[in-house]
Amino acid sequence: MNKYRSHNCTNLRKEDVGSTVLLSGWINKKRDHGNLLFIDLRDNYGITQCIIDKDNSNFSSLEKIQLETVVKIEGVVVNRSKETINIEIETGEIEVKIKKFEVLGSCKELPMPVFSDQEYSEEIRLKYRFLDLRRKKIHENIILRSKVISFIRNEMNSYGFLEFQTPILTSSSPEGARDFLVPSRLNPGKFYALPQAPQQFKQLIMVSGFDKYFQIAPCFRDEDARADRSPGEFYQLDLEMSFVEQNDIFNVVEKLLINTFKKFSNKKLMYEKFPKISYSEALIKYGTDKPDLRNPLIINDITEIFTRNDVSFEIFKKLVNKGSKARCIVTKNTKDKPRSFFDNIDKWAKEQGFSGLAYFTIEKEKEIQAKGPIGKFFSKDALEEIMKKTGAKIGDSIFLSCNTQKELEKITALARDKIAKDLELIDENIFAFCWIIDYPMFERNEQTNKIEFSHNPFSMPQGDIEKINFEKPLNILAYQYDIVCNGIELSSGAIRNHIPELMYKLFSIAGYEKQQVDEKFSGMINALSYGAPPHGGIAPGIDRIVMLLAGEKNIREITMFPMNQNAQDLMMNAPSKIDENQLKELSLSLKLKK
């Protein structure tokens, strides 16, 4: 028998009554009745109630023992009387009568309690993460994460994918996020970069003829944190396939995600076949390329209404005249909502830094009319036209905004969420997946006015390559796609451009000389010129998948050892200063800002 335990803390049942057992674990909770002491012993698997009374010579030392001390307990399994059975825990029908005990790991006074459902400041949780991780909810989240990852691995293997590792020390890339840099001792003045994603490597794997690759890949981007974005590092299910079209990727990923979500969650899937929404359609209907499809509200463009002579809402008319657009959100049957409902939304819009949200309600007494502060500006005919365009019915309300297209997309997207929340239109028990497709290859940077890659420079443009009009780059679409679930972007992917000449052409549009491309992407470009297969892939974010499955809103709740918002590890004290010798070896010197 093992020296520490014969059973773990969830093993023992009625059938074990009478046997002498050895348990090891943490003191989760003590209940001291003076002459009788209950101890809840906890390990990874569960809790077993142990009991000792004053007749035992160990009583007084156990009575004084600190919570979270690690002990080994030897005792006999006994039945609990009917009244004292605890159905909350799996071992609740029995308890262990303590004979002997031994402290395996003593515990100082706790900076935070482990046995408690209370919430604690992140600062203390992260500093004492090893204590925090003992707590039930987060302990279970981390176990869930492990199970999800091994499930995904098994699925991918069963689909015929091979798992490969790719380098962590690689080269800096000019596109995308800020790189984490690592100085090279052997090459003074030169730096490695940590990979933002194994993008080039996975393409090289395809060129190497491996056909189907995947990896649970760490990705490093030096960008500021958000609730759903760790600073520094995160994990992707990186995958790539050869001789595929967009739909082949979709089929694999849909199958994987549906299987995963069905296995690990009881929530319903809104679509078993993910709907495909084009980027441009998404921006109009939802104001964003990551729409929450649980939200039934749709945005409609009604710019034309404000060119009519029988509409006298002059503020909007002037803006439309200058090139602004007008869009609206219809809410069903809200005519009896109190004035405060509408005013709160308008007030909220102003707090978001917009000029507010105008609104009216469509009613019919003798004839159709608009009620509300701006109702009087719309004629009956104009209202009927709006109803036709938006599908609004009598009794519905319309929230509208007028602005430049970019700003309008922003506010309508936010307003769509806000109004749905206020009206409680979102079913939290649903996962609504969709594909966003047909991303533009390029976009214009509004500040510099330059043409840039809008997503991934390695994506394949759509259409017959011979016939692409490179004179109008903003019209070129790419085989580039995203998966969105409940308004969270899970991944993006693309069919890759495997034709070097086409690559040079596209890079030249974005302002890169051939020589620069050769320099920055030498490995890739070179490889593509030695017989590259058509290929494509995608990279779903593991952290966000686990977040959705665990029902958590913060990525730190499903990350074992996360950094704080300032990219510091409070437990390990990273980042930290290094000594002069280390700098010297790397040929570095510091020039700190005061």
Add this chain to the structure above:
RNA sequence: GGGGGUGUAGCUCAGUUGGUUAGAGCGAUCGCCUGUCACGCGAUAGGUCGAGGGUUCGAGUCCCUUCACUCCCGCCA
């Protein structure tokens, strides 16, 4: 880089229009208690009210500066 929120005992929080000695629960220490499972009861210790400056007879409370944490914007091919 910018905006919002928070900061009071080891932990979670309360603290009135500025007014005696800053409170509670959990935890800690000590005592009582033989069937609890958030055990119960009693007592004790524990505070630079994030820090610095200012207004005031008097500041946890008002003002300024600053720091930390967090949420958001920018950023995230």
